[in-house]
Amino acid sequence: MSLGDRSVCRSHYLAYCYRRLESISQNVKDHQISQEEAEAASRFLQDCMRSAADIASAQEMPTNLERAQVFDVLLWASELHGRLRRSPRRLARFPILLRSEIPGRAWEVRAETKVVSRHGMRVTFRADVRAKDTLTCIRLDNGRRADATVAWTNRNDSGQCEAGLQFLRDENFWGLAWDQPSGGDGTR
Secondary structure, three states: OEEOOEEOOHHHHHHHHHHHHHHHHHHHHOOOOOHHHHHHHHHHHHHHHHHHHHHHOOOOOOOHHHHHHHHHHHHHHHHHHHHOOOOOEEEOOOEEEEEEOOOOOOEEEEEEEEEEEOOEEEEEEOOOOOOOOEEEEEEOOOOOEEEEEEEEEEEOOOOOEEEEEEEOOOOOOOOOOOOOOOOOOOOO
């Protein structure tokens, strides 16, 4: 196996993977990962998954311990890759209108975002919404429209639904400069 420009044995490679996975896991858990770090972590995780698959399918069979470590590394890297953010989150309040045109569950509700990203938002509102529903999002401050899929939902004690929405197209719906630090209120 290789680490950068030097060759190492499988056991040293797996030990290195465990250290990097632990570091990435802690940063993701603490939400302390910049966009640059997320991109570097994503590249490492992809390489790690490819290398683990190569080790698992190599002609020279790994020992039982190495085989278990390879599968552990593969699963852990895959899980972390799924949890990495595609873009930074910002606390920001934008007035929006959410609309469902699903037959039998059509509704329209005004809401305000809590957190936004380049690819979506977190918002709380009262409506019958489910994961994988497609909604129309309309900004009430400028009229911009975008369709979004409901990635997840969570009902709170008061019956409101908190939901994560992911835009169907990659566009800068919020009009924010994502490569610059946010202002005090999350907007620019």
